[in-house]
Amino acid sequence: MKVPMLDLTPQNNALLPELRQAFERVFTSSQFILGPEVRKFEELCAAYAGVKHAIGVSSGTDAILLALMALGIQAGDEVICPSFTFFATAGCVARVGAKPVFADSCPYCFSLDVEDVRKRITSRTKAIVPVHLFGQMAPMDPLMELAEAHGLHVIEDAAQAFGASYRGRAAGSIGICGTVSFFPSKNLGGFGDSGLLITNDDALAAKAQLLRTHGAEQKYFHKTVGANFRIDALQAAMLGVKIGHLEAYSTRRMENAAYYSSRLAAATGIAEGSRQQCCTGHYCQPEPGTRLLLPLQRMENKHIWNQYTLRITGGKRDAFREYLQAHDIGTEIYYPRPMHLQECFQIAGYTQPTLPECERLAAECVSLPVYPDLTRSQQDHVINTILDWKDR
Numbered sequence: 102m103k104v105p106m107l108d109l110t111p112q113n114n115a116l117l118p119e120l121r122q123a124f125e126r127v128f129t130s131s132q133f134i135l136g137p138e139v140r141k142f143e144e145l146c147a148a149y150a151g152v153k154h155a156i157g158v159s160s161g162t163d164a165i166l167l168a169l170m171a172l173g174i175q176a177g178d179e180v181i182c183p184s185f186t187f188f189a190t191a192g193c194v195a196r197v198g199a200k201p202v203f204a205d206s207c208p209y210c211f212s213l214d215v216e217d218v219r220k221r222i223t224s225r226t227k228a229i230v231p232v233h234l235f236g237q238m239a240p241m242d243p244l245m246e247l248a249e250a251h252g253l254h255v256i257e258d259a260a261q262a263f264g265a266s267y268r269g270r271a272a273g274s275i276g277i278c279g280t281v282s283f284f285p286s287k288n289l290g291g292f293g294d295s296g297l298l299i300t301n302d303d304a305l306a307a308k309a310q311l312l313r314t315h316g317a318e319q320k321y322f323h324k325t326v327g328a329n330f331r332i333d334a335l336q337a338a339m340l341g342v343k344i345g346h347l348e349a350y351s352t353r354r355m356e357n358a359a360y361y362s363s364r365l366a367a368a369t370g371i372a373e374g375s376r377q378q379c380c381t382g383h384y385c386q387p388e389p390g391t392r393l394l395l396p397l398q399r400m401e402n403k404h405i406w407n408q409y410t411l412r413i414t415g416g417k418r419d420a421f422r423e424y425l426q427a428h429d430i431g432t433e434i435y436y437p438r439p440m441h442l443q444e445c446f447q448i449a450g451y452t453q454p455t456l457p458e459c460e461r462l463a464a465e466c467v468s469l470p471v472y473p474d475l476t477r478s479q480q481d482h483v484i485n486t487i488l489d490w491k492d493r
């Protein structure tokens with residue numbers, strides 16, 4: 102039985118008539134840039150996240166860039182972000198001329214380690230960008246407390262977590278703003294690139310709107326230097342169809358994750374990460390004999406499982422992945438190299454000392470298929486194959 106890492110075809114096929122209608126609406130209107138379809142989608146997003154403003158943009162990356170620009174982050178500033186994440190977060194910080202300062206991550210929930218963040222704050226620090234990795238929010242209360250004590254902005258990178266929540270508060274709604282990606286593999290996956298900036302801050306929203314259209318309120322009259330960060334009207338119209346199904350998509354992912362965890366946790370050599378140590382900054386190695394660690398969902402979170410990510414200990418991750426591949430099971434490594442070890446940051450002014458947990462995660466993590474249309478028999482095939490893994 103074949104189990105791809107991701108299959109979007111059933112999800113999108115099921116919506117084809119509605120998607121066609123959305124396409125035809127935009128096609129017939131000839132309003133391809135901004136306009137009512139974009140406004141309507143932004144209203145749906147704002148209502149979904151429970152925020153005042155939602156601004157559709159060209160990608161999740163551009164949403165981060167726009168947030169940094171709107172907050173005036175610039176050369177000479179430092180921004181603390183995780184090292185174990187996708188490149189966009191740190192890349193955008195570098196693109197505005199600021200320095201990404203990398204902090205370590207919790208090896209159980211994969212979130213930015215607040216205690217490590219604390220150690221990295223200097224007089225140049227302007228912001229913290231926690232990433233709600235794999236669909237689970239970072240520990241926002243301690244992060245906000247720390248940020249407030251030092252007068253720092255918090256930009257939530259919610260690229261993978263649109264619909265997740267922390268103590269009942271939506272991803273992206275707690276910091277000064279949040280950024281979202283609609284890259285096709287996300288829980289709300291578009292038909293190409295696009296993203297969103299969400300905020301409750303009126304001034305920030307106004308600045309972001311201005312920067313999204315080259316800093317011009319009135320065409321050809323530029324108040325400030327911005328860029329073209331606009332979402333396409335076609336993309337907004339199609340996503341407007343899919344957002345109505347987002348809760349159902351995330352629920353299916355949650356069910357799939359729960360099924361993996363319940364069946365795998367019963368096996369010997371497989372354990373959940375340590376709840377006692379989670380996010381404490383003090384981590385021990387898993388108990389001897391534990392070969393596979395399951396992802397930990399913290400109690401205060403609604404985790405929407407954009408990824409279901411295991412840790413394979415003992416240097417066996419690549420062998421495990423090859424074994425699954427030989428059984429027609431797709432997997433992915435999110436992420437094989439932490440940011441502080443990327444070639445582009447091995448230059449004067451950017452280099453940083455070791456971050457042991459991030460480095461371990463990059464060596465041990467592997468993500469399993471968890472997409473909404475995964476069938477129970479496909480999941481059973483994945484689970485049984487894992488349970489039969491002899492090279493443990």
Ligand SMILES: Cc1ncc(COP(=O)(O)O)c(C=O)c1O
Nearest residue numbers: 160161162187189260282283284
């Ligand atoms: C954590 C994180 N931040 C930012 C991005 C960037 O989003 P996009 O691919 O839409 O530019 C992604 C996308 O994969 C991501 O996973």
